[in-house]
Amino acid sequence: MLSVTLPPDTLRADKDAARHGYACEAVTRRDGLRELCARLKDQGYFLECLTALDFSDAFELVYVFSRTESASRFLTKVVLPKPDASGPGVGDIFPAARWYEREVYDFFGIRFDPHPNLKRLILPETPRIHPLLKSFKGSAVGADAEEVLSAIHEDRAAFDLLNPRTPKNDADSYELNLGPQHPATHGVMRIIARITGERVLSTECTIGYGHRNHEKMAEIQDYRAFWPNLGRLDYVGAMAYNFTYAELIERAMGIEAPARAQTIRVLLTELNRIASHLLWLATFLLDLGAFTPYFYCFDDREKILDITELCTGERLTYNFFRFGGVAHDIPEKRIQNMISDFIPAFRQKLKDYRTLIGKNIIFRKRTQGIGVLSKETALAYGVTGPSLRASGVCRDDRRVTPYSIYPRLDFEIPVRSEGDSYARYLVRMDEMAQSLRIVEQIYRNLPPGEILLPKVPKTVPRGEYYFSTESARGSFGIYLASDGSPTPYRLKLRTPSFSNISAFSELGRECFIADLISIFGSFDAIVSEIDR
Amino acid sequence: MIPVFLKTPWVSEALKAGFWGCFATGFVSANALFLVWLERKVSARIQRRRGPIIAGPEGIFQTVLDSVKLFTKELVLPRHGKTFLYLLAPLLVFAPIIVSFIVIPAGKNLIIRDLNIGFLLIFAMSSVSFFSLFLGGWSSHNKYSALGGIRSVAQNIAYEIPLLLSVMGVVLLTGSLRMTEIVSAQSRIWFVLVQPLAFGIFFCAMLGETNRAPFDLPEAESELVAGYLTEYSGMRFALFFLAEYTHVFLGSALASTLFLGGWQGPLLPGPAWFLIKTYSVVLVVMWVRWTFPRLRSDQLILFSWKVLIPLALLNLLVTALGATLFLQP
Numbered sequence A: 001m002l003s004v005t006l007p008p009d010t011l012r013a014d015k016d017a018a019r020h021g022y023a024c025e026a027v028t029r030r031d032g033l034r035e036l037c038a039r040l041k042d043q044g045y046f047l048e049c050l051t052a053l054d055f056s057d058a059f060e061l062v063y064v065f066s067r068t069e070s071a072s073r074f075l076t077k078v079v080l081p082k083p084d085a086s087g088p089g090v091g092d093i094f095p096a097a098r099w100y101e102r103e104v105y106d107f108f109g110i111r112f113d114p115h116p117n118l119k120r121l122i123l124p125e126t127p128r129i130h131p132l133l134k135s136f137k138g139s140a141v142g143a144d145a146e147e148v149l150s151a152i153h154e155d156r157a158a159f160d161l162l163n164p165r166t167p168k169n170d171a172d173s174y175e176l177n178l179g180p181q182h183p184a185t186h187g188v189m190r191i192i193a194r195i196t197g198e199r200v201l202s203t204e205c206t207i208g209y210g211h212r213n214h215e216k217m218a219e220i221q222d223y224r225a226f227w228p229n230l231g232r233l234d235y236v237g238a239m240a241y242n243f244t245y246a247e248l249i250e251r252a253m254g255i256e257a258p259a260r261a262q263t264i265r266v267l268l269t270e271l272n273r274i275a276s277h278l279l280w281l282a283t284f285l286l287d288l289g290a291f292t293p294y295f296y297c298f299d300d301r302e303k304i305l306d307i308t309e310l311c312t313g314e315r316l317t318y319n320f321f322r323f324g325g326v327a328h329d330i331p332e333k334r335i336q337n338m339i340s341d342f343i344p345a346f347r348q349k350l351k352d353y354r355t356l357i358g359k360n361i362i363f364r365k366r367t368q369g370i371g372v373l374s375k376e377t378a379l380a381y382g383v384t385g386p387s388l389r390a391s392g393v394c395r396d397d398r399r400v401t402p403y404s405i406y407p408r409l410d411f412e413i414p415v416r417s418e419g420d421s422y423a424r425y426l427v428r429m430d431e432m433a434q435s436l437r438i439v440e441q442i443y444r445n446l447p448p449g450e451i452l453l454p455k456v457p458k459t460v461p462r463g464e465y466y467f468s469t470e471s472a473r474g475s476f477g478i479y480l481a482s483d484g485s486p487t488p489y490r491l492k493l494r495t496p497s498f499s500n501i502s503a504f505s506e507l508g509r510e511c512f513i514a515d516l517i518s519i520f521g522s523f524d525a526i527v528s529e530i531d532r
Numbered sequence B: 001m002i003p004v005f006l007k008t009p010w011v012s013e014a015l016k017a018g019f020w021g022c023f024a025t026g027f028v029s030a031n032a033l034f035l036v037w038l039e040r041k042v043s044a045r046i047q048r049r050r051g052p053i054i055a056g057p058e059g060i061f062q063t064v065l066d067s068v069k070l071f072t073k074e075l076v077l078p079r080h081g082k083t084f085l086y087l088l089a090p091l092l093v094f095a096p097i098i099v100s101f102i103v104i105p106a107g108k109n110l111i112i113r114d115l116n117i118g119f120l121l122i123f124a125m126s127s128v129s130f131f132s133l134f135l136g137g138w139s140s141h142n143k144y145s146a147l148g149g150i151r152s153v154a155q156n157i158a159y160e161i162p163l164l165l166s167v168m169g170v171v172l173l174t175g176s177l178r179m180t181e182i183v184s185a186q187s188r189i190w191f192v193l194v195q196p197l198a199f200g201i202f203f204c205a206m207l208g209e210t211n212r213a214p215f216d217l218p219e220a221e222s223e224l225v226a227g228y229l230t231e232y233s234g235m236r237f238a239l240f241f242l243a244e245y246t247h248v249f250l251g252s253a254l255a256s257t258l259f260l261g262g263w264q265g266p267l268l269p270g271p272a273w274f275l276i277k278t279y280s281v282v283l284v285v286m287w288v289r290w291t292f293p294r295l296r297s298d299q300l301i302l303f304s305w306k307v308l309i310p311l312a313l314l315n316l317l318v319t320a321l322g323a324t325l326f327l328q329p
Helices: A031-042 A098-109 A143-154 A214-219 A223-230 A238-253 A261-286 A292-312 A332-356 A361-367 A373-378 A421-440 A496-502 A513-522 A528-531 B009-046 B061-071 B082-104 B121-141 B141-173 B179-185 B195-210 B234-260 B269-291 B297-326
Strands: A011-014 A022-027 A043-055 A060-066 A074-081 A084-088 A111-113 A174-178 A190-196 A197-207 A465-468 A475-482 A490-495
Touching: A022 A031, A022 B082, A031 A043, A031 A060, A043 A098, A043 A475, A043 A490, A060 A475, A074 A084, A084 A174, A098 A496, A098 B009, A143 A421, A174 A421, A174 A513, A174 B141, A190 A513, A197 A421, A214 A223, A214 A490, A223 A238, A238 A465, A238 A475, A261 A292, A261 A332, A261 A421, A261 A513, A332 A421, A361 A421, A361 A513, A373 B269, A465 B121, A490 A496, A496 A528, B009 B061, B009 B082, B009 B234, B009 B269, B061 B234, B082 B234, B121 B141, B121 B234, B141 B179, B141 B297, B179 B234, B195 B234, B195 B269, B195 B297, B234 B269
Parallel strands: A022 A074, A084 A111
Antiparallel strands: A011 A022, A043 A060, A060 A074, A174 A190, A190 A197, A465 A475, A475 A490
C-alpha cells in the first residue's frame, strides 16, 4: 500500500487494482505536486507516464507513478483551471517528465514551469494547433485538416535544416545532423549531435516525423475500431500491444477471455518477442558494420513470421486479439509441427550467435563499457524493458503485474548489472531463450474450448484505467479515461521507446560518432512508436 | 616495314607507354567488374543467398549492366562544393592505382618496367590515391564527406607505416627493392614461411590501406551515410568504386608477389599462378569483410600504432639480426 504521506489538501481514493490497474489515486493542488513528487522519489517511485485530460472548464494533469519491485501504481492528478493553464514542471525531480511535459504542451497547450526547454516535441513549432483539445475535431477532411496542413506548410522554423544552428564564435565544434534520413536511425528520426573532431559533446533528439496521432484516432471511433491502430504502433512486436489493449479493456469491463484464447495470446506474444529481438540483433550488428548476421537473423525470424501468419493471417501488423478472446482459432496440428521443428533449430542458432557474435573481439570492444546507463538514470527517465534490466533492475511486467497465464509459467527474468551495450545485448539474448522456454511449455497442450466470449459489452464503465504489459521494448501501458460512451474520452499510449529514447541524450555525450550509433541501436527503438 | 620515326627512342617509348596504358586500364576495368561480381557472389554464399543470377550464367553480366546504369545516371554537382577539386578527385583516385601496375611482375618476363625502386612506387602511388579520397570528401561540402575524408587521411598515415615496415623484412632478406629479384629470391621458399608475422601485419595493414571492412571507416555506411562518397553519383561514383576494387587487387597482387612466391609455381604458366595466388588473397579479403563488424575510429588508429607498428619493428629487428648472423654479406 501507499506509504507516502500526502501533502495537505490532497484528496485520496483507493481503487480496485485488479480492475483499474492502480491501487490509489490522489488529487493534489498545483503547489503541492512538486513536494509530492520529491516524496515519491524518495520512496523509490518512478514516473511511468504523464498526460492530460481536457474538460470544458479545466485541464487535469495525470501522473502515473510506479515502483520497480511491485505493481503498486499510484495515480496523481492536478486540476488546472482553463484560461492560460500552467502546470508545475517536475523535470528536475523526474527527468522523464521533460519529454512528457513537452508532449502535453504540444497536444494541449498547457505550459509548464519550470521547464528547461519547453518547445513542441512532436508537431512543428506552430502556435495554433493543439490536436488533443476536444475543440479540435480532427477529422481527416475539413477545416481542421486544412488548418494543420497550412500550418505545417507555413512552418519554416520546424524545418530549420538549412539554418546554421552553430553559434558563429564557436569554431571548435560543429553540429552533425543524423537524420531524419540516415541509415542508422531505423526510421524517420533526427539526432542533432554537437561534435568536435570525432567526439560527440551533446546530442538532442528530434522526433515526430512519423506522427499519426493514434490517441486522437481513439477518441473519434469506438473501442473495437481502435484495434488495427495497435498493430501499427510498433510494427516489429505488435502482438504485445494487442495484449495490453485486450487486458486493459477486459479488466475494465470485468470479463475474462477463455483459457484457450489466453494461451494462444501468450504463445503468439512470446514468438513475436523472439522475432522482435531477432530483428534488433540484425539491425544492431548492421549499425556496428557487420552485414552478414542480418541475413541469418532474418532467416530465423521468417520462420516465426510463417507461424504467426498461419495463426493470424498477418505477418507484421497483427490485429488478432479481440475483447474476450482472439479473432479465430489456430490450426493446432500444423502449428505444433512447425514449432517443434523451430525450437531445436533455433536453440542451436542461439548458441551459434552467442559464439560468433558475443565472443567476437571487435563486437566486444565496440559494446563493452559503451553507453553505460546507470540504474538511477534509467529509472529517472522511466526506461523499461531489456534496457532497464541490463542496468540491474529486475522489473518485468509479466512478473510485477501478473496477467493472463504468465503466473503459471516457468521462466526467468534475465538481469545484468553492467548497464552497457553489451549487457543489453546479453539480456536480449537471454530473453529469447526464456521466451522459447515459455513457448515450449504451452504449445503442446493448448486447453480445449472456446476462443471468444459470445457476448461482450460495447462500452467501458465510467472511470479511469491504466494497464501495461511487457512488450519486446519495455512496458507498454495504456491510460484510459472512459465516460461510459462507446468511444474513449482519452486514451494515452505510453510507449516504451519514447521513454527509453528520452534517456539517450544522457548517454550520447563524451563518446565517438560510431558509439552514438551503436548506443542508439542498443536501445532497440522503433521510431513509429515514439512518434505514435 | 617499320617507319623510321617509330624507331626514335622517345616515339617508341611513347607508343609502348600508350599500349601498356591501354592494356592496364582495360585489364583493371574488366578485373574490377569481375571483382564486384565475385564480391556479390562471395557475400551471397556467406549470407546463404544466391546473389545475382539473372543476367548471364550465374549473373556474370550483372556488373556490366550496373556500369551501364551508372554511365547513364545524372551527375550531381554539389552547389557549394569546390568544383574543380571535386571533379579532380575521382581521376586522382583511379590514375595512381593504374600506374602502380607498372612494377607488378605477372610472369617470368611479364613486367612493364622493372624499376629499381620496386614496390616503393606502389606505396607512393597508393598514398596519392588515398589523399584524393580526402580531396573528394573535403571538396563535397558535406559534413559526412569531410569526416570520411579526414578519417581516410588518419588511417592512411597510421597504416602506411606498418605496411612499409613489414615489407622491410623481405627487403633485408632479398637485398633489393626490385620486384623481379624479390620473386626470384623466393624460388626455394616463400617469404610467408620465413616471415609469417610480417605477412600477418602486411595483410592487416593492407586491409586498412584498401579501405576494406573491418577498416572501412572512411565510408562507414551506418555512421557516415557513405563517407567521402556521399555526394558522388553516376560515373564519378563508379570511378571510386572501381578504384577500391582495383586497390584490393593491387594489394593482393603485392601480397602474392612479396610473400607467396609471385608467379612461380609448378606445371602451370607464370601468369596463371600469379592470378591464382592473387585471387586467393582477394577471396580472403572478401571473407574477412563479410565476417567482422567495423572498428571504431580511435580503435583503428590505436590498433595500428600500438599493435601493428611495434610488432613490425620487432619483426624487422629479428630479421636484421638473423640476416646479419646467418646470411653472408
